[in-house]
Amino acid sequence: MTQSLSFARHGDKRNSDFFNEYLVKLLEERDRSGLTDNIHEIDAMMITVDPGHSIRYIAELALMTPYHYLVTLESESHWTHILRIDMNSPDFLVREVKDPNTRGIFRSLNEVYPIGQHKPNSRYMGEILRVSDLHDVVQCQQDREFRFFSQDEVRKLELPGNLAIGKPSPYTHNIVAYMERPKDQIRTYALGISSIRDDVQEAYLAAKEKQAELGIDKLILPIDHLATRVYSQNREVAILEYLSLSSYYYWGSYDITDQNSSTNVTKSVHHSDEMRSPAKVFTANNTPYFVNHLEKLPSPTETFVRNYGPRLHHLAIAVSDETLPQDQHGMDNIDFVVSQIASQGRNFLLDVIGSKEDGLKQIFSSASEHSSLIIEYVQRFGDFQGFFTKDNVAELTRAAGVEEELIQLQAASKA
Numbered sequence: 001m002t003q004s005l006s007f008a009r010h011g012d013k014r015n016s017d018f019f020n021e022y023l024v025k026l027l028e029e030r031d032r033s034g035l036t037d038n039i040h041e042i043d044a045m046m047i048t049v050d051p052g053h054s055i056r057y058i059a060e061l062a063l064m065t066p067y068h069y070l071v072t073l074e075s076e077s078h079w080t081h082i083l084r085i086d087m088n089s090p091d092f093l094v095r096e097v098k099d100p101n102t103r104g105i106f107r108s109l110n111e112v113y114p115i116g117q118h119k120p121n122s123r124y125m126g127e128i129l130r131v132s133d134l135h136d137v138v139q140c141q142q143d144r145e146f147r148f149f150s151q152d153e154v155r156k157l158e159l160p161g162n163l164a165i166g167k168p169s170p171y172t173h174n175i176v177a178y179m180e181r182p183k184d185q186i187r188t189y190a191l192g193i194s195s196i197r198d199d200v201q202e203a204y205l206a207a208k209e210k211q212a213e214l215g216i217d218k219l220i221l222p223i224d225h226l227a228t229r230v231y232s233q234n235r236e237v238a239i240l241e242y243l244s245l246s247s248y249y250y251w252g253s254y255d256i257t258d259q260n261s262s263t264n265v266t267k268s269v270h271h272s273d274e275m276r277s278p279a280k281v282f283t284a285n286n287t288p289y290f291v292n293h294l295e296k297l298p299s300p301t302e303t304f305v306r307n308y309g310p311r312l313h314h315l316a317i318a319v320s321d322e323t324l325p326q327d328q329h330g331m332d333n334i335d336f337v338v339s340q341i342a343s344q345g346r347n348f349l350l351d352v353i354g355s356k357e358d359g360l361k362q363i364f365s366s367a368s369e370h371s372s373l374i375i376e377y378v379q380r381f382g383d384f385q386g387f388f389t390k391d392n393v394a395e396l397t398r399a400a401g402v403e404e405e406l407i408q409l410q411a412a413s414k415a
């Protein structure tokens, strides 16, 4: 039996007695019930975009990440494109709503937030976790008070029929879905009619050719972590809820005092390598917005959540630390990748920060106009295990906050 509490703890952020007590209780019970061993890695991530955006978003991902276009599943009111690296890393499902007037639960999650409402169908939806026995997992999670969409609702939502899909989290607004699949079996999604669309294929191939021409195709690796932003008061419950839904463990939390924020990391108990199953990171302000007029502290994280709603903030993509003989560019791989992508017109919110001596270098791109997601590139040197240095996180959080202020101004001028 996997021992979810046996992993080394990192970080300096203090948690409440409630958190410390229930972290132990929940994980002990999860191990005992068999859930920890029944639930495996993140098998796919789901994202939705507004009409007319999916092809350009796929081209963006094909240039900036290792993803390949595989196939499109057409259902009555959606196109669902499947992107894949290989069977060792999660798939990406990019779903486009055909009609801009389509209404639904995922759209509603955007609409009550001042910036979120400007792209009502664009948001990261959540993860699909691979399980050994779907019936057992759903039964067990229902006994633990988790709620699922009915099979009829899944059909109406036009999501794959072979998934069990949980209701959106009240804390993160993300969903967790489960898919039964033996390890050596290929991933399939029971939805609509599948075809390789010529227009998508053309955009994808052009982006991949460009990626190779820029010499960055071998340097960009799979997803390292997924970072969700939540309201300050939901930090601990968002972590505990995710641990209850997955087979992840609590890696630890760092207080980023400079930005009045903390970064909290959970990781797979089954795979120490993030490429197999990305780490899930939660960021929250240390204080709620309504004490700000008294404390006068920076609050970029709380401001983001108030503007967009709780949601995924960035996808972090790993950059290879290996120097290939043909890579005679005279700089660290991450600097080379960023300069090549910037040459194609993509902006970055700051310069590459960190150093080889610190153990890692990181950078944030500007938010995608299609998904609103930022791409982080992260290069670790040698055997560095962490996700950040405190200085880096403070700088990244500050830079993202400056960008959001600009977006907010633009949104206000459009309103």
Ligand SMILES: [Fe+2]
Binding pocket: 225, 227, 281, 314, 316, 376
């Ligand atoms: Fe990150």
